[in-house]
Structures are given as C-alpha cells and as structure tokens.
Amino acid sequence: MTRLGVLGSGKGSNFVAIAEAIDRGELQAEIAIVLSDVADAGILSKAKARGLPAEHVPPGKFRTKMEPEAEEALVSRLRAAKVDWVVLAGFMRMLKTPLLEAFEGRIVNIHPSLLPAFPGLEAWRQALEYGVQYTGCTVHFVTPEMDAGPIVAQAVVPVQAGDTAEALHERIQQEEHRLYPRALQALAAGSLTLRGRGVLRT
C-alpha cells in the first residue's frame, strides 16, 4: 500500500478530501503521517480526530522556509513513517535541499491556479485582479523553484461575472478536493512517472 506523508500549515481541507477519497476506496493509499509547521493548525487536529499520527515540527526562526535542522526533522519523521510520497496540502514554506533530496521526484503540491499563470501567494486574487476568464488548480511535482515543477494534473475553474476573491477561492478549492485525490491515485498506481521536465503517462 502506498504510504503518504501529508504536510500542511492550515485548516487541512485538502487533507480531508484525500482521507475521504481513501475511505471511499477511490485512492488506494494510506496516510502514514501528518506534519505541520503550525502548532495549532486545523490539519493536525483533524488528523488526530481520524486517529492518524500527527505532529507539529517547529519551523525555527525563518518565515518562508524551515530552518535546515527543522527540515531535517521533517525528513526524519517522514522516513520513520516509511513514506512513499510527500503530499503538500497548504504547506506555506518553501522546501529546500534536505527534503527535496531525500524525496526527489516524490513530492507533490497543489496550487490554486492554472500554472504557469499566477505562481505565489493568493493565486485566486491574482487571477481576479488580472481579469482572466478561466483559472483553476494544478497538481505539480515540487522542485527548488516555486510553483514551477512538472505538472501532474490540472482542472479549469471559470471566473464568473461579479466574482469576489472569496467566492472564486471557494470554487477553486472545491475543484482541488476532486483533483488532488485523483492525481495521487495516478501516482500511487504508477501510471505517471517523472522524466526530467516531463511527466510520462502509461
């Protein structure tokens, strides 16, 4: 059984979508561990409520990344849990060498835009302010460059007349909750393989 390590900083809605897809048998995998850089993150309490191992890993003194020792601690926890895939679900820190090397080609993230459009923070707001008529979400492999790794899966979300940032964000998240489990199932089933920049579908 494919073992997932889920990293998140927030309320954990994608974590719940993944856990529910496992419950329904749509995703053949198990969540081996849930880790967060935020002590009181909803993702940790939701994981514990499901009886899953969940742990806070203090990030150290930086704001946008883990301190190297903290990132090594993440790696230790993920290795001890025998994780096959590292699944970022609202994890708000850039990953650096320790984790990227330890799980090379085995780390995925979901981003609330049709990448390469609108990398970075609040992508739904960026999309609304730019005035696009279509945005969406993207599951991608994580590489050192932010939101720029090879694409695993995408879904389109139309912007509606009179959309607010909140309404658009909500519809994108609903699409994320469908897309992420499906993308993870393709990865778990081995039907997607990373080859350099490309994603091989078999």
Next chain:
Amino acid sequence: MTRLGVLGSGKGSNFVAIAEAIDRGELQAEIAIVLSDVADAGILSKAKARGLPAEHVPPGKFRTKMEPEAEEALVSRLRAAKVDWVVLAGFMRMLKTPLLEAFEGRIVNIHPSLLPAFPGLEAWRQALEYGVQYTGCTVHFVTPEMDAGPIVAQAVVPVQAGDTAEALHERIQQEEHRLYPRALQALAAGSLTLRGRGVLRT
C-alpha cells in the same frame, strides 16, 4: 456601422473568420481596410478576393517593429479608412507610440494561449513543452507591453495525450476563429469598455 481595420502578416485565417462572421450577420461591423507588413501575405490576397481595400505597408529596416515612419503610414491609412477598431490578426510586429496613441483603447489582438501564461512566440509550443493540460486563446487590448493588456475574452483548449505542436496549434486556431468574432461583436455593441486595467461588462 462599426468599422474595423485588420492588420496581419500571415495567411489571414482569423481575417477570414471575421469576414465570414460578418457575412453571416453574427458580427455587426464592416472591414474598412486590411493592411500588412508583408507584401505577399495571404491576408492581402484573401482581402482583395473579397473586394476589400487591402494594402502593403513596408515596415522599414526593423525586424520586430515598424520603423516610426512606417507606423505613421499605418495610422494614416487607418484614419483615412475611418476605422473604429484596429484588429490585429497575426500581425507579427510590436506596436509603438504612433499607433498606440492614435487608437488608444481601440486596438485588440488574439494570442494563442490563456494569457498571462505563455506570452510571446509559438505559445502553443511553449504550452506543450511546459506540459500544461489546458491552454487556449485570449483576445486582449493591446498595450505597450507585449501580450499583457486587459483581457476581452478567453477560450480553453485541452491538450491531448500525444499532441504535437502542429495538432495543438490547429485546435487553438479553430477556437480563435470562434472567439475573435464574438469578442469583436461585444466590443462593437459597446457591451465591453476598457477602464484602466479592467474590462467593464454592461
């Protein structure tokens, strides 16, 4: 009747789509003049075959823009033809001050991607090489910065498994031929207005 001035450098497939939409009564406008920087461009012969005024304007010594005098010549022709909207249809040169000021907020272009993703040349090839699952086309107002003006309309084109650049380009062009006349009709009908960065829909 709204008068369009169409500028193109190539075979003129979007010009034909616009002319046919006018013939069918779906676009309430008339093509007042067709201009090209390329003497033997298909767009000129196709326009002449339809009995439309069509003229080659020599671009001068530059490769990616018109010489200022050449751009002034474009402006003169468009003004003499009493053009309301300048419609770029495969026009392969950047526009500069003379035309941008003379027809401020009245110049539109169509680009073969979901902008802001993949500005610049061969956007369909860029999309394929990046590995996106959705691309498309964008009608946008023309501003001094390339492919960055406010968006008028977009359409999505899914990338298919095994797509070649040529096959993807072909499907995007088919979508362009539907999107551009519809966008021009919205502009001609006055239901879209440019307000700063935004496009107001009424």
